[in-house]
Amino acid sequence: MEKKEIYVGVDLGGTTIKMGLISKIGELIFETEIPTRTKDGYQAIIDDIVQNVRKIASDFGLTWEQVKGMGMGIPGLLDIDAGIVRMAPNLKWKDLSIKQILENELLIPVKIENDANVAAIGEAWVGAGKGFKHVIMATIGTGIGGGIIVDGKILHGKNGMAAELGHIPISDKGIVCGCGNVGCLETVSSATGIIRMAKEVVAKEKDSILTERYKGKLDEITAKSVLDAAKEKDKEAMAIVKEAAYLLGKALATVANLFDPEIIIIGGGVSKAGNILFEPIREAFYQHGLKNIVKNVQIVPATLGNTAGIIGAAALFHV
Numbered sequence: 001m002e003k004k005e006i007y008v009g010v011d012l013g014g015t016t017i018k019m020g021l022i023s024k025i026g027e028l029i030f031e032t033e034i035p036t037r038t039k040d041g042y043q044a045i046i047d048d049i050v051q052n053v054r055k056i057a058s059d060f061g062l063t064w065e066q067v068k069g070m071g072m073g074i075p076g077l078l079d080i081d082a083g084i085v086r087m088a089p090n091l092k093w094k095d096l097s098i099k100q101i102l103e104n105e106l107l108i109p110v111k112i113e114n115d116a117n118v119a120a121i122g123e124a125w126v127g128a129g130k131g132f133k134h135v136i137m138a139t140i141g142t143g144i145g146g147g148i149i150v151d152g153k154i155l156h157g158k159n160g161m162a163a164e165l166g167h168i169p170i171s172d173k174g175i176v177c178g179c180g181n182v183g184c185l186e187t188v189s190s191a192t193g194i195i196r197m198a199k200e201v202v203a204k205e206k207d208s209i210l211t212e213r214y215k216g217k218l219d220e221i222t223a224k225s226v227l228d229a230a231k232e233k234d235k236e237a238m239a240i241v242k243e244a245a246y247l248l249g250k251a252l253a254t255v256a257n258l259f260d261p262e263i264i265i266i267g268g269g270v271s272k273a274g275n276i277l278f279e280p281i282r283e284a285f286y287q288h289g290l291k292n293i294v295k296n297v298q299i300v301p302a303t304l305g306n307t308a309g310i311i312g313a314a315a316l317f318h319v
Protein backbone atom coordinates (compact mmCIF):
# COMPACT_ATOMS: atom_id res chain seq x y z
CA MET A 1 0.00 0.00 0.00
CA GLU A 2 1.27 3.38 -1.08
CA LYS A 3 1.20 5.54 2.03
CA LYS A 4 2.91 8.66 0.70
CA GLU A 5 -0.25 10.39 -0.38
CA ILE A 6 -3.41 9.75 1.61
CA TYR A 7 -6.64 11.76 1.65
CA VAL A 8 -9.36 11.87 4.26
CA GLY A 9 -12.96 11.59 3.11
CA VAL A 10 -15.76 12.63 5.46
CA ASP A 11 -19.44 11.98 4.84
CA LEU A 12 -21.23 14.24 7.30
CA GLY A 13 -24.83 13.23 7.91
CA GLY A 14 -27.46 14.28 10.42
CA THR A 15 -27.16 10.96 12.30
CA THR A 16 -23.67 9.65 11.61
CA ILE A 17 -20.30 10.92 10.42
CA LYS A 18 -18.49 8.42 8.21
CA MET A 19 -14.75 8.91 7.80
CA GLY A 20 -12.19 7.14 5.69
CA LEU A 21 -8.59 7.13 4.53
CA ILE A 22 -8.29 6.93 0.76
CA SER A 23 -5.24 6.52 -1.45
CA LYS A 24 -4.64 8.79 -4.42
CA ILE A 25 -6.01 6.14 -6.77
CA GLY A 26 -9.23 5.78 -4.81
CA GLU A 27 -8.55 2.71 -2.66
CA LEU A 28 -10.43 2.86 0.63
CA ILE A 29 -7.81 1.93 3.20
CA PHE A 30 -9.76 2.43 6.38
CA GLU A 31 -13.25 3.54 7.36
CA THR A 32 -15.04 4.31 10.58
CA GLU A 33 -18.29 5.85 11.72
CA ILE A 34 -19.25 7.98 14.72
CA PRO A 35 -22.59 9.50 15.78
CA THR A 36 -23.25 13.14 14.85
CA ARG A 37 -23.65 15.13 18.08
CA THR A 38 -26.08 17.58 16.47
CA LYS A 39 -27.61 18.59 19.82
CA ASP A 40 -24.26 19.68 21.25
CA GLY A 41 -23.70 22.43 18.67
CA TYR A 42 -21.33 22.77 15.73
CA GLN A 43 -18.13 22.88 17.80
CA ALA A 44 -18.81 19.38 19.20
CA ILE A 45 -19.12 18.00 15.66
CA ILE A 46 -15.95 19.77 14.53
CA ASP A 47 -14.02 18.52 17.59
CA ASP A 48 -15.21 14.96 16.91
CA ILE A 49 -14.10 15.16 13.27
CA VAL A 50 -10.69 16.66 14.10
CA GLN A 51 -9.92 14.19 16.88
CA ASN A 52 -11.08 11.14 14.95
CA VAL A 53 -9.30 12.08 11.74
CA ARG A 54 -6.02 12.51 13.62
CA LYS A 55 -6.63 9.25 15.47
CA ILE A 56 -7.35 7.10 12.42
CA ALA A 57 -4.31 8.51 10.60
CA SER A 58 -2.10 7.76 13.59
CA ASP A 59 -3.66 4.31 14.20
CA PHE A 60 -2.92 3.50 10.58
CA GLY A 61 0.73 4.48 11.06
CA LEU A 62 0.64 7.64 8.95
CA THR A 63 2.59 10.75 9.71
CA TRP A 64 0.50 13.92 9.34
CA GLU A 65 2.69 14.94 6.38
CA GLN A 66 1.35 11.94 4.48
CA VAL A 67 -2.22 13.25 4.82
CA LYS A 68 -2.58 15.62 1.88
CA GLY A 69 -6.11 16.90 2.30
CA MET A 70 -9.61 16.34 3.59
CA GLY A 71 -12.81 16.39 1.56
CA MET A 72 -16.22 16.52 3.14
CA GLY A 73 -19.73 15.93 1.85
CA ILE A 74 -22.32 18.06 3.65
CA PRO A 75 -26.12 17.92 3.40
CA GLY A 76 -27.13 21.50 2.79
CA LEU A 77 -26.85 24.75 0.94
CA LEU A 78 -23.20 25.64 0.43
CA ASP A 79 -20.95 28.37 -0.88
CA ILE A 80 -18.39 25.91 -2.19
CA ASP A 81 -15.68 28.33 -3.31
CA ALA A 82 -15.78 30.21 0.01
CA GLY A 83 -16.07 26.93 1.96
CA ILE A 84 -19.12 28.14 3.87
CA VAL A 85 -22.18 26.13 4.87
CA ARG A 86 -25.03 28.59 4.30
CA MET A 87 -27.71 26.35 5.70
CA ALA A 88 -27.73 22.72 6.81
CA PRO A 89 -31.04 22.05 8.60
CA ASN A 90 -30.11 18.43 9.55
CA LEU A 91 -27.03 19.70 11.37
CA LYS A 92 -28.61 22.96 12.59
CA TRP A 93 -25.75 24.87 10.92
CA LYS A 94 -26.08 28.34 9.41
CA ASP A 95 -23.37 30.51 7.81
CA LEU A 96 -20.52 28.40 9.16
CA SER A 97 -17.03 28.87 7.62
CA ILE A 98 -16.33 25.17 7.91
CA LYS A 99 -13.42 25.03 5.45
CA GLN A 100 -11.45 27.70 7.29
CA ILE A 101 -12.22 26.31 10.76
CA LEU A 102 -11.07 22.82 9.78
CA GLU A 103 -7.99 24.06 7.90
CA ASN A 104 -6.95 26.04 10.98
CA GLU A 105 -7.37 22.97 13.18
CA LEU A 106 -5.92 20.32 10.86
CA LEU A 107 -3.36 22.34 8.89
CA ILE A 108 -4.22 20.51 5.65
CA PRO A 109 -6.33 21.70 2.69
CA VAL A 110 -10.07 21.09 3.14
CA LYS A 111 -12.71 20.96 0.39
CA ILE A 112 -16.46 20.78 0.82
CA GLU A 113 -19.23 19.66 -1.51
CA ASN A 114 -22.93 18.87 -1.38
CA ASP A 115 -23.42 15.28 -0.13
CA ALA A 116 -25.38 14.04 -3.15
CA ASN A 117 -22.75 15.47 -5.50
CA VAL A 118 -20.01 13.77 -3.49
CA ALA A 119 -21.63 10.36 -4.00
CA ALA A 120 -21.79 11.03 -7.76
CA ILE A 121 -18.13 12.09 -7.82
CA GLY A 122 -17.14 8.93 -5.92
CA GLU A 123 -19.03 6.64 -8.30
CA ALA A 124 -17.57 8.48 -11.30
CA TRP A 125 -14.03 8.22 -9.88
CA VAL A 126 -13.78 4.53 -8.95
CA GLY A 127 -17.34 3.14 -8.95
CA ALA A 128 -19.96 2.32 -11.58
CA GLY A 129 -19.07 5.46 -13.57
CA LYS A 130 -15.32 4.88 -13.74
CA GLY A 131 -13.93 5.93 -17.10
CA PHE A 132 -16.98 8.03 -18.06
CA LYS A 133 -16.95 11.83 -18.39
CA HIS A 134 -20.69 12.44 -18.58
CA VAL A 135 -22.43 10.87 -15.61
CA ILE A 136 -25.77 11.34 -13.90
CA MET A 137 -26.35 9.81 -10.52
CA ALA A 138 -29.63 9.50 -8.64
CA THR A 139 -29.57 8.33 -5.03
CA ILE A 140 -32.86 6.84 -3.91
CA GLY A 141 -33.34 6.90 -0.14
CA THR A 142 -35.75 8.76 2.12
CA GLY A 143 -35.61 11.44 -0.57
CA ILE A 144 -33.93 11.45 -4.00
CA GLY A 145 -30.56 13.14 -4.35
CA GLY A 146 -28.69 13.73 -7.56
CA GLY A 147 -25.39 14.65 -9.10
CA ILE A 148 -24.65 15.67 -12.69
CA ILE A 149 -21.14 15.41 -14.12
CA VAL A 150 -20.53 16.99 -17.52
CA ASP A 151 -17.12 16.90 -19.19
CA GLY A 152 -15.73 15.38 -16.00
CA LYS A 153 -16.92 18.31 -13.85
CA ILE A 154 -19.72 18.24 -11.32
CA LEU A 155 -22.38 20.92 -11.78
CA HIS A 156 -22.73 23.15 -8.73
CA GLY A 157 -25.05 26.02 -9.57
CA LYS A 158 -25.17 29.17 -7.47
CA ASN A 159 -26.03 27.46 -4.17
CA GLY A 160 -24.19 24.19 -4.73
CA MET A 161 -27.62 22.67 -5.19
CA ALA A 162 -27.67 21.75 -8.88
CA ALA A 163 -29.18 18.35 -9.69
CA GLU A 164 -31.93 18.27 -7.08
CA LEU A 165 -33.52 15.44 -9.05
CA GLY A 166 -35.96 14.59 -6.24
CA HIS A 167 -37.78 17.87 -6.71
CA ILE A 168 -38.48 17.58 -10.42
CA PRO A 169 -42.22 18.32 -10.66
CA ILE A 170 -44.07 15.31 -12.06
CA SER A 171 -47.69 16.12 -11.18
CA ASP A 172 -49.90 19.14 -10.44
CA LYS A 173 -52.23 17.07 -8.29
CA GLY A 174 -49.77 15.02 -6.32
CA ILE A 175 -48.69 14.81 -2.71
CA VAL A 176 -47.14 17.76 -0.85
CA CYS A 177 -43.36 17.30 -0.80
CA GLY A 178 -41.02 18.04 2.12
CA CYS A 179 -39.87 21.09 0.12
CA GLY A 180 -43.38 22.57 0.23
CA ASN A 181 -44.21 22.05 -3.45
CA VAL A 182 -46.75 19.59 -4.76
CA GLY A 183 -46.02 16.54 -6.90
CA CYS A 184 -42.21 16.34 -6.74
CA LEU A 185 -40.57 13.12 -8.03
CA GLU A 186 -39.53 12.05 -4.54
CA THR A 187 -43.13 12.04 -3.30
CA VAL A 188 -43.53 8.91 -5.46
CA SER A 189 -40.15 7.40 -6.37
CA SER A 190 -38.30 7.56 -3.02
CA ALA A 191 -38.49 5.05 -0.16
CA THR A 192 -40.90 7.50 1.47
CA GLY A 193 -43.14 7.49 -1.62
CA ILE A 194 -43.10 3.69 -1.85
CA ILE A 195 -44.03 3.37 1.83
CA ARG A 196 -46.83 5.91 1.44
CA MET A 197 -48.38 3.99 -1.47
CA ALA A 198 -48.08 0.72 0.47
CA LYS A 199 -49.87 2.25 3.45
CA GLU A 200 -52.75 3.20 1.13
CA VAL A 201 -53.00 -0.41 -0.06
CA VAL A 202 -53.16 -1.69 3.53
CA ALA A 203 -55.52 1.06 4.72
CA LYS A 204 -57.94 0.17 1.92
CA GLU A 205 -57.51 -3.52 2.82
CA LYS A 206 -56.75 -4.43 -0.79
CA ASP A 207 -56.06 -8.09 -1.58
CA SER A 208 -52.30 -8.10 -1.04
CA ILE A 209 -49.44 -9.64 0.93
CA LEU A 210 -48.95 -6.11 2.26
CA THR A 211 -52.45 -6.10 3.81
CA GLU A 212 -51.87 -9.60 5.28
CA ARG A 213 -48.56 -8.61 6.83
CA TYR A 214 -49.12 -5.02 7.87
CA LYS A 215 -52.78 -4.60 8.75
CA GLY A 216 -52.75 -2.70 12.06
CA LYS A 217 -48.95 -2.35 11.76
CA LEU A 218 -48.63 0.43 9.19
CA ASP A 219 -45.56 1.89 10.87
CA GLU A 220 -43.62 -1.32 10.25
CA ILE A 221 -43.79 -0.99 6.45
CA THR A 222 -40.40 -0.27 4.87
CA ALA A 223 -39.46 0.19 1.22
CA LYS A 224 -37.71 -3.19 1.45
CA SER A 225 -40.91 -4.90 2.62
CA VAL A 226 -42.70 -3.55 -0.46
CA LEU A 227 -39.86 -4.57 -2.80
CA ASP A 228 -39.81 -8.05 -1.20
CA ALA A 229 -43.58 -8.41 -1.68
CA ALA A 230 -43.15 -7.33 -5.31
CA LYS A 231 -40.49 -10.03 -5.78
CA GLU A 232 -43.06 -12.52 -4.44
CA LYS A 233 -45.25 -11.35 -7.36
CA ASP A 234 -47.77 -9.54 -5.18
CA LYS A 235 -49.81 -7.49 -7.66
CA GLU A 236 -50.29 -4.41 -5.47
CA ALA A 237 -46.62 -4.29 -4.46
CA MET A 238 -45.55 -4.77 -8.09
CA ALA A 239 -47.81 -1.89 -9.13
CA ILE A 240 -46.26 0.38 -6.49
CA VAL A 241 -42.70 -0.45 -7.52
CA LYS A 242 -43.60 -0.04 -11.18
CA GLU A 243 -45.17 3.38 -10.55
CA ALA A 244 -42.14 4.57 -8.56
CA ALA A 245 -39.65 3.23 -11.11
CA TYR A 246 -41.57 4.38 -14.17
CA LEU A 247 -41.82 7.99 -13.00
CA LEU A 248 -38.13 7.94 -12.07
CA GLY A 249 -37.24 6.65 -15.54
CA LYS A 250 -39.39 9.33 -17.17
CA ALA A 251 -37.79 12.08 -15.07
CA LEU A 252 -34.33 10.71 -15.91
CA ALA A 253 -35.22 10.91 -19.61
CA THR A 254 -35.76 14.66 -19.16
CA VAL A 255 -32.45 14.97 -17.35
CA ALA A 256 -30.71 12.99 -20.09
CA ASN A 257 -32.26 15.18 -22.78
CA LEU A 258 -30.76 18.20 -21.01
CA PHE A 259 -27.29 16.84 -20.22
CA ASP A 260 -26.57 14.12 -22.80
CA PRO A 261 -24.91 11.59 -20.41
CA GLU A 262 -23.10 8.35 -21.16
CA ILE A 263 -24.24 6.56 -18.03
CA ILE A 264 -26.87 6.94 -15.33
CA ILE A 265 -26.09 5.44 -11.93
CA ILE A 266 -28.84 4.61 -9.45
CA GLY A 267 -27.71 4.39 -5.82
CA GLY A 268 -29.23 4.33 -2.35
CA GLY A 269 -30.96 1.55 -0.42
CA VAL A 270 -33.85 1.16 -2.87
CA SER A 271 -31.45 0.54 -5.78
CA LYS A 272 -30.56 -2.88 -4.33
CA ALA A 273 -33.95 -4.15 -5.54
CA GLY A 274 -32.46 -5.24 -8.89
CA ASN A 275 -34.42 -5.86 -12.07
CA ILE A 276 -37.83 -5.38 -10.51
CA LEU A 277 -36.85 -1.73 -10.21
CA PHE A 278 -34.43 -1.30 -13.11
CA GLU A 279 -36.62 -2.80 -15.84
CA PRO A 280 -39.45 -0.23 -15.53
CA ILE A 281 -36.90 2.57 -15.05
CA ARG A 282 -35.23 1.60 -18.34
CA GLU A 283 -38.54 1.10 -20.12
CA ALA A 284 -39.74 4.62 -19.25
CA PHE A 285 -36.32 6.13 -19.88
CA TYR A 286 -35.84 4.77 -23.39
CA GLN A 287 -39.48 5.46 -24.27
CA HIS A 288 -39.44 9.11 -23.23
CA GLY A 289 -35.89 10.27 -23.96
CA LEU A 290 -34.68 11.65 -27.28
CA LYS A 291 -33.64 8.54 -29.19
CA ASN A 292 -30.27 9.86 -30.35
CA ILE A 293 -29.38 10.73 -26.77
CA VAL A 294 -30.75 7.79 -24.79
CA LYS A 295 -30.00 4.91 -27.16
CA ASN A 296 -26.44 4.48 -25.90
CA VAL A 297 -27.01 5.48 -22.27
CA GLN A 298 -26.54 2.70 -19.73
CA ILE A 299 -28.60 2.70 -16.53
CA VAL A 300 -26.71 0.79 -13.84
CA PRO A 301 -26.72 0.28 -10.07
CA ALA A 302 -24.11 2.08 -7.97
CA THR A 303 -21.21 -0.09 -6.84
CA LEU A 304 -19.68 1.79 -3.89
CA GLY A 305 -22.69 1.53 -1.56
CA ASN A 306 -22.28 3.41 1.71
CA THR A 307 -18.67 4.24 0.92
CA ALA A 308 -19.50 6.47 -2.09
CA GLY A 309 -19.69 9.50 0.23
CA ILE A 310 -16.25 9.13 1.80
CA ILE A 311 -14.53 8.05 -1.40
CA GLY A 312 -16.21 10.90 -3.31
CA ALA A 313 -15.15 13.39 -0.63
CA ALA A 314 -11.51 12.33 -1.09
CA ALA A 315 -12.03 12.50 -4.86
CA LEU A 316 -12.58 16.28 -4.57
CA PHE A 317 -8.78 16.47 -4.70
CA HIS A 318 -8.53 14.43 -7.88
CA VAL A 319 -11.38 15.32 -10.23
Ligand SMILES: [Zn+2]
Nearest residue numbers: 167177179184
Ligand atom coordinates in the same frame (compact mmCIF):
# COMPACT_ATOMS: atom_id res chain seq x y z
ZN1 LIG B 1 -39.97 18.76 -3.48
